[in-house]
Amino acid sequence: MRLKTALLAAAFAVLAVPASADEFNPAQKAEIETMIRSYLLENPEVLEEAFGKLQDKRREAESAAQRQAVSENQNTLENSSRQAVIGNPEGDVTLVEFFDYNCGYCRHANSDLQKLIEENPNLRVVLKEFPVLGPPSVEAAQVSIAVNTVAPDRYAEFHDKLISSENRVDGAAALAIVDEMELDRAAIEKAMDADNVQTTIEEVYDLANSLNLTGTPSYVVAGNAYVGAVGFDTLQASINEATCGETSC
Template sequence: MPLSSKTLLTASAVAIAASLALFQPAAALDEQQKKEFGDFIKEYLVSHPELMLDVQAALEKKQEEARLQQTNKAVANNKDAIFNSEDDIAIGNPKGDVTVVEFFDYNCGYCRHALSDMEDLLKKDKNIRFVLKEFPILGPESVAASKVSDAFRKLAPEKYGDFHRALLGSEGRATEATAIEAAKSFGIKEPALRLEMAKSPDDASVKATYQLATDLGLTGTPAYVIGNEAISGAIGIDALKEKIGNVRNCGKTSC
């Protein structure tokens, strides 16, 4: 719809007034001029509130661009720790052309819902490498379950993917006891688990993951790293597929 001459005139007046304000020191305006200028801007914005939506959209776009630049830099500076840590297990295709890294907590409800997203990806896309990165942040029980999981990974790395599915997909809170029971169902005895757990009393791998998450700006679970981007939250299967497709097409999650 073409703009009316009154709207164009008003917009031009606002632009001129804004320009004058930029190049003229505030001290050069007397109190009456300041009041008139303020009243004029206020009246225009009240009459055209849709402008605030444009301003908000522009602000959000700028903030998102800044976030992406920051996370892209953090991902680039931590590639080995993110994608190739010896403390993580990768499932799916070990030579897949795209790697998805998930930070998870065994007591995270959103992670449990996102488990089906992982399964869907691995079932339908045979060229995905999926890295599981334990990030126990939901209390002592999560840390205890993660210690058992870490020991299981060292004792039976080939069964870790199934153990992960069993523990994350179980009902109720994950604890040391429930994690041990899950491990026993895959043939790993409790004494062996406890012996392995005793070898890593300082939780070095978990501390390294905490630091990595801080560097990436991740504060919750699930969180993902795909290509050049760190992503917070359970974004859903469609968004995951879109970002994976973009990485294949242009090397970045947003083409």
């Protein structure tokens, strides 16, 4: 606002105001430019204010584009045949998490996810394998997808064990949990070779790209996308929004 006032003051200060900027003569233009430069040098905080407004507009535009992408991809986000579902499969509120088994923030945030499930009996949680931290993460995701294919009723237990690991995990570490749980390793290894595994990972990569999700964990709930371990309170507020239309029910 101050910058606009300064510009107007500069224009009025130069004799009369022409109908358009193109009608300023060279002397008038030079005087206005000098006045504006002097004003900005004396009040540099105006530039900071203008830059802040620009950043706000960009964030608003990015957020709007992301919400639109969520809406356009909602069916794949929530109902893909290639996803794992924990919590209440028949729940009327769906939270989607994009995760990597080697992501420290994902491991830390798993306690938030478990608390959300415990405190929201109608919460349906969709887990998307999003291995972004190198080949070991891809290997672990391949085993995980195969477990969900062969023994979907044991997937939640498998996931909790693997995401709770304190060490970097890979295919071997994931298969060690398969053995620990006494699952059918031969069937799981066979499922790992099926096209479905790679197709599932590619589907998640495509979704993440469409939604501009740049890291793990990322969440989608109530039409909103969140990048990073935003915490229990933020996710609960969004669940409340989906449940009762308010951030606090």
